[in-house]
Amino acid sequence: MNRQMLRNLFCHYCMREATTRDHVVAKARHGVNSYFNLVPACGPCNSTRGSSPSGCSCEFCTRARWLFDMGHRRRR
Ligand SMILES: [Zn+2]
Ligand SMILES: [Zn+2]
Structure with a gap:
């Protein structure tokens, strides 16, 4: 099992079984x-966390927000 699969199987926040995205x-x-x-x-x-504006601060989430900001800036 590779890392990508593991990442998709367990909750990003508490590592229990993931049931949603x-x-x-x-x-x-x-x-x-x-x-x-x-x-x-x-x-x-x-x-509980999905609606938080600050959200998670791990590397993956930080990059996702950065990519989002970049995309917005380029479009304007
Ligand atoms: Zn969880
Ligand atoms: Zn995260």
Whole structure:
């Protein structure tokens, strides 16, 4: 099993079994449905952390937000 598969099987926040996907940049803030903006999450974490504007500060999420900001700047 490779790292990508492991990343998709367990909750990004608490490492329990993931049942949903959480957007790093929330859809309400025009986040996209692509792999770099999605992390696996269990139900409780998705509902408690998914709506947080600051969100997770790990490397993956930080990069996802950075890519999002770059895309927005380039479009304007
Ligand atoms: Zn969780
Ligand atoms: Zn993260």
